[in-house]
Amino acid sequence: DVKVTQSSRYLVKRTGEKVFLECVQDMDHENMFWYRQDPGLGLRLIYFSYDVKMKEKGDIPEGYSVSREKKERFSLILESASTNQTSMYLCASSSQGTSLYEQYFGPGTRLTVT
Amino acid sequence: GNSVTQMEGPVTLSEEAFLTINCTYTATGYPSLFWYVQYPGEGLQLLLKATKADDKGSNKGFEATYRKETTSFHLEKGSVQVSDSAVYFCALRASGGYQKVTFGTGTKLQVIP
Numbered sequence: 001d002v003k004v005t006q007s008s009r010y011l012v013k014r015t016g017e018k019v020f021l022e023c024v025q026d027m028d029h030e031n032m033f034w035y036r037q038d039p040g041l042g043l044r045l046i047y048f049s050y051d052v053k054m055k056e057k058g059d060i061p062e063g064y065s066v067s068r069e070k071k072e073r074f075s076l077i078l079e080s081a082s083t084n085q086t087s088m089y090l091c092a093s094s095s096q097g098t099s100l101y102e103q104y105f106g107p108g109t110r111l112t113v114t
Numbered sequence: 115g116n117s118v119t120q121m122e123g124p125v126t127l128s129e130e131a132f133l134t135i136n137c138t139y140t141a142t143g144y145p146s147l148f149w150y151v152q153y154p155g156e157g158l159q160l161l162l163k164a165t166k167a168d169d170k171g172s173n174k175g176f177e178a179t180y181r182k183e184t185t186s187f188h189l190e191k192g193s194v195q196v197s198d199s200a201v202y203f204c205a206l207r208a209s210g211g212y213q214k215v216t217f218g219t220g221t222k223l224q225v226i227p
Binding site: 004035041042043045048089090092097103105106107108 | 155198215219
């Protein structure tokens with residue numbers, strides 16, 4: 001079974017702090033994604049990566065950056081957390097080996113910025 | 115651009131009732147279509163999929179048919195159970211080998227005994 005794990009289920013940070021969210025997948029997937037999930041807005045793509053050291057902006061990249069130094073790990077960084085970044089963050093991965101690119105999701109990190 | 119529109123929830127049904135969650139999409143070409151489900155406290159998981167017109171995806175008693183003429187992919191189940199209570203997301207992946215998936219806003223389903 002594909003497993004995508006995220007470093008924390010719940011996180012509370014203060015405004016202005018630098019925040020790291022970590023995601024690890026164990027299926028050797030090439031593609032990895034970071035989404036945020038908000039009520040009424042569904043899932044919005046923040047960043048994604050096709051390969052190690054590669055990254056592409058999604059629909060809402062402002063205020064975020066990412067890092068992918070190893071194939072299995074994709075980190076989301078909030079350089080200076082703000083209250084409007086309070087949200088559920090979901091990581092996902094998919095393989096380029098199939099045409100469907102089915103995405104596998106982690107359990108999510110609920111981040112609260114106070 | 116691509117977009118997915120789902121019926122707003124929450125949807126509340128009694129056990130054994132018939133379920134329909136509407137989904138329509140806008141996309142160029144021939145997208146692949148998906149339904150994902152998110153159970154409480156968990157991430158999303160793929161429920162079913164369809165890759166071309168008139169395909170029917172099915173899993174766990176749920177079904178959805180890819181209707182290109184109406185650009186729809188409605189989710190149905192004949193008899194829901196309490197354990198089906200979750201949030202359901204319709205999604206599409208554009209044709210052309212592009213890995214991005216566009217999600218709808220989600221529909222919360224609550225099934226009461």
